[in-house]
Amino acid sequence: MSKKPPQAAATGLTIRNSTAEFLIFTASAGENGIEVRYENETIWLTQKLMAELFDVERSVITKHLKNIFRDNELDENSVCANFAQTAADGKTYQTRFYNLDAIISVGYRVNSRRATQFRQWATRVLREFSIKGFVLDRKRLENGSFLGEDYFERLLAEIREIRLSERRFYQKVTDIYATSVDYNKDAPTTREFFAKVQNKLHYAIHGHTAAELIKQRADSRQDHMGLTSWENAPEGKILKTDVTVAKNYLTADELDSLGRIVNAYLDLAEDRAKRKIPMTMEDWAKRLDLFIEFNDRDILDNPGKISAQLAKDHAFSEFEKYRIIQDRLFESDFDKEVKALATAAEQVDDLAELQRIAEASKGRKKGGRYD
Template identity: 55%
Template sequence: MNKKELIPNNEVTDFLIYTTPDGNVKVEAFLHDENIWLTQKRMAELFNVEVPTINEHLKNIFKSRELDENSVIRKFLTTANDGKKYMTIYYNLDAIISVGYRVNSKEATQFRVWATKVLKEFVIKGFVLDDNRLKNGQYFGKDYFDELLERVRSIRASERRIYQKITDIFAECSIDYDPNSLITKDFYATVQNKFHYAITGQTAAEIIYEKADAKRNYMGLTTWKQAPKGRILKSDAIIAKNYLLEKEIKQLERTVSSFFDYIERIIENRTVMKMKDLAGSVNKFLEFNEFKVLEGKGKISFKDAEEKAIKEYELFNKTQKIESDFDKFSKKLLEKKNVN
């Protein structure tokens, strides 16, 4: 049997504690190479059977060629209670689930759900939050915070839009980040409005709804994608920042930059942040800096603002004055002709 050997390090994320839903069984699992590993003894504890039963099922699984033995086994050097190191055979998630479905399918399914979540989190973030170990005093090391600080600064220096940077940092800094959670969805839906409201006293939708006006110069816009001489597009009309005055834009950019400084200080203080902490950090930052803090979602929905802006744009676009390259060329020819 060609079993690979390795010596695991002592990082916090190597060992995780799986607790059954009823709380009666706690099993220590090993995380390595984007997979979950258990010994036969741990599998016996997990599925509430004797070790010989686990061993017998594994033999049958390999004999029937359901799984390739060499692909699902690893040898790890582990330290026993007597302080000595021993080579111990571990089995990966495929083997664990195959055995589980033979002896306790309900528990196997529950373990598979947990393991899938753990592995997904590891692939996304490069580490796994284990609440059991954190409660026991084992925290993230200096390298984690140094690397996180480097990622945050890289995001700040990128060409991403200002609110994309905020959401990128939310994803990077939340140790329990889940893109599908209600906290994440609410943060993404409200963070832009919080900063707009702090500077202007209006949400993004309220800014668009109030300022989009076909009768005004540039329909109320102060900037747009092809500004200053290019055509205003429909997509320009539904971006709140495009209606802000230059001083408001500069204040907004300074405020968001200060918020990033605030997040960096939290990281430098070695503070671990969850999604709820980061979501709450925006209000804390704004309150500390004596900005107005948005309560609720505002008086105007984005749908209503978008509908009004598009309606105004369609009126404005009929008379939008654009000088094309051909127009410029013709104008120069005419001027040259008049001079001659």
């Protein structure tokens, strides 16, 4: 059975799977394209499409395929597969397709020049899939062939929800990336983007990667160990989990700058959706660098000088030193309540003493008046 593009849930977003089901082969400008199926890491065509591709009658294709299988040039079971296909009458039928090996074998028998053109095109397409994890037919993407009528309305709603969410800044950027029309969480492009986005944003703001920032600012001798925010701030204790979050060390100005870059990224996403311009994974990956550059910030072009593990080890080491100081200075809610009660008790004792003194003074005055 063929793979279907994921359909949108009632409140969700339709995202086109990165392994495009159909691509268009066009050898030269102006000619009609041949719709080619991509499935199971190869290219597939029906006999009818092969006839169109090589400009011969279908009977010619049938004859050559029979000869190829009869001569054991190819194993029929290895190069054929049935896929569900919707016909002009709207009904779905099981249709026999032939893979690239069969297509090329037929091509060299009937039209070697055309077969060579197709082989070169198919080789390029398959190479793109193996390297990037996806191939997009730009022509069909631009005219909306892959997108439903309400795709952009749902996309706008998704972007606005991302803007309002409480997720971290860099997570909002990855959420926008995930709205790409060709989004695939397993694509190499995605893995690279997710791995670099946090460091790119940090570097743009203060010139350090996240790991470098933690190594530089995690200091047990500083107030709050150098942190400007933590999970239980401002009154609660700093926890071990707080000290390895780079954002927790940013100043107010740095947080403001980071917020402005991310908001501009969100503004672009919303504007593109309103103008019904689809964005791919590569588009969003490139746009991040363009935004950073547009804001006159430096673009990170190296993995940094400090590893994530080294930064983590340093932060934990400083935390163990700071924990002693924190425990000595920290007042829990219970401690505060006990202190408040003690203060209140002292005030009661003081009040009782004042009343006793006042009564004694009053007695002395009375005694003086009647004596």
